[in-house]
Amino acid sequence: MRDLYSISNSTQQNDKYVIALTHQKSEPMKKRVVLCFPVTNEQVAELEACSDDIEVVNAGQTGIAHEILNADIFVGHAKVPVPWKQVVQQGRLKWIQSSAAGLDHCLQPEVIDSDIVVSSVSGLFANQVAEQTMALLFGVYRSAPTFFRAYEKREFVRRPTMDFHGQTVGIIGFGGNGRRIAEVLAPWGNRILATDKYPWDRPDYVEKLTEADNLDEILTEIDCMILALPLNDETYGLIDKDVFSKMKPGSVLINVARGPVVKEADLIEALSSGHLAGAGLDVVEVEPLHPTSPLWTMDNVVISPHVGAQSKFRVRDTIRFVAENIQRYLRGEEPINVVDKHLGYPARKKPSV
Numbered sequence: 456m457r458d459l460y461s462i463s464n465s466t467q468q469n470d471k472y473v474i475a476l477t478h479q480k481s482e483p484m485k486k487r488v489v490l491c492f493p494v495t496n497e498q499v500a501e502l503e504a505c506s507d508d509i510e511v512v513n514a515g516q517t518g519i520a521h522e523i524l525n526a527d528i529f530v531g532h533a534k535v536p537v538p539w540k541q542v543v544q545q546g547r548l549k550w551i552q553s554s555a556a557g558l559d560h561c562l563q564p565e566v567i568d569s570d571i572v573v574s575s576v577s578g579l580f581a582n583q584v585a586e587q588t589m590a591l592l593f594g595v596y597r598s599a600p601t602f603f604r605a606y607e608k609r610e611f612v613r614r615p616t617m618d619f620h621g622q623t624v625g626i627i628g629f630g631g632n633g634r635r636i637a638e639v640l641a642p643w644g645n646r647i648l649a650t651d652k653y654p655w656d657r658p659d660y661v662e663k664l665t666e667a668d669n670l671d672e673i674l675t676e677i678d679c680m681i682l683a684l685p686l687n688d689e690t691y692g693l694i695d696k697d698v699f700s701k702m703k704p705g706s707v708l709i710n711v712a713r714g715p716v717v718k719e720a721d722l723i724e725a726l727s728s729g730h731l732a733g734a735g736l737d738v739v740e741v742e743p744l745h746p747t748s749p750l751w752t753m754d755n756v757v758i759s760p761h762v763g764a765q766s767k768f769r770v771r772d773t774i775r776f777v778a779e780n781i782q783r784y785l786r787g788e789e790p791i792n793v794v795d796k797h798l799g800y801p802a803r804k805k806p807s808v
Contacts, residue, residue, distance in 0.1 A: 485510045488781065491519040491531030492554040498774050505778035508785055528552065528784070530777050532560050539563045543571070550574070552780055552790065554773050556632075556764070557713060558799050559686060567796045574790045577801055578631020579776055580764035585632070585639045587763040588681060588711050591735025593619065594757035595707055601754045617707075617732065623648065625677030627694075628684025628712060629664060630800065636681060636711075637661055648673045653803035674701040679709065686713035687799040696721040705732045711763045714738040723749050726756065737763045 488511045490499065496513075503511040514522035519533045523542055530552045542548050543565040549572065551561050556577045566573065594600070596619045605612060622645055626633045629651035637647050641660035648663045650670050657664040665672055667684075670693075680702065684690050694708075695718040708731060710717055719740040725731040733755035739748075742761060750756050766772070780790040795802045 486527040486785070487512065487525060488528045488530060489514050489519070489522045489526035491515060491523075491529070491533050492770070492773070494770055494774065498770060502774050502778055502781075505781055506785055509781060523548065528781070529561075530554060534560065537561075539565045542566075543569045550784060550790070552777055554777075556580075556800075557686060558794060562796055562799055572790065573794050573796055574780065574792045575794055575801065576773060576776055577792050577794075578635075579772060580766055580769065581631045581635035583766045583769075584683070584711050584763045585635045587737055587759065587765075588636050588683075588709060588735075589639065591709050591711070591737060591757050591759065592679070592681075592707075595709070595733035595735045595755065598754075600757060604754070619643070619679070620645070622646075622678040623676055624679045624681060625649065625673050626681045626683060627670065628667075628682065629654070629661075630683070630685070630803070632711065633681075633683035634658070636683060648677060651803075652798070653805070655803075655805050670698070671701065674698065675703065677706065678703060679707045682708070682710045682712040682716055684712050684716060685798070685800040686715055689798075690716050692716070692718050694718065694722075696724065699725040699730060702731070704730055707731065707733050707735070709735040711737045714740045714742060714761075719748075719750075726750075726753055731755075733757075737761055 486509045488502070488509050490511065490513045494513060499511055499513050503509060512522055516533070516535050519531070520535060520537055523529055523537055524545060526548050528550045529548060532553060532555045551566070551571055551573045553561060553573070553575045556575050558573065558575055561573065596617045598614055598616045601614050605614070620643065624640060624645050624647050626637055626647065626649040629637070629649040633649060633651065637649065637658065637660065640647060647661045649661055650665050650667050650673065652667045654664045654666045663673065682694065693716055699721060708722065717740065722731070722734065726734060727749070735757045736750070737759045738761050739750070744750060744758065750758060776791075784790050792801045794800055
């Protein structure tokens, strides 16, 4: 039989264990933030310094498929297969903060149907996208490919160009990028029309802002179509031969959106026939563009390799944006740029009257 001292001592030890266990349970667990985009050790440290309540793991592309299974928060853009079904079934991941505006890398059916919050960096690099738009636009209108090929041959010969002044511009997709493009174009004095799923907050320098479904209303009026819309089920292959046929002969297409928004075979046909005068493409249907594509050799086409959002400060600005969003999330506030997972981009709230 155990004596009273042994029982008392055992009870005290158990009490200490209970107290210790209670103390351990009361300490908040750090949120595990798993990264998958190109960052330096200094940038990882900068992000980790935004809160004492997070632990940051830089998984990279090689480690993301494993590390995401132990993540509370995922930040980045996985370009390798990720076991999303398993992630959702585990139930640990609560928030995806994409390091890109496009979300097809993570908006898989399992994620869409789950309670996981998804946010993007939509509009964060609108200045760079607007700059790339201008580069492509004026490259087409001022016949840059023709003159560059002449330059390579050391031919100092004048060739025809087109005038952008006086052209009616149609911006298809009037979110952060589309609005910034319109703002940059405004001083040129061109007539600007636009379409968007959320057709409100029309700036004074935009003559008409109509619903996305009303694209046909402006097709016959525009001389230059600028695509700045997201890629989703509604926009996949939206710009096809039917759209091109309704545009004015001699129109120009600029695509700084996503490649699959345009049916490339129909675009090539419209350019080859002369119905379209030119195209500036930062994105193509399948990237990289195949070496045998006719687009490479067309004098009226300017191509850049999906660098619209490229910036010397891209990672720095992304880290700062993510740090602010993490702080909001930990305070129980809604992160900036939470997306409608069925649409693939942030919904634009209608202003109260």
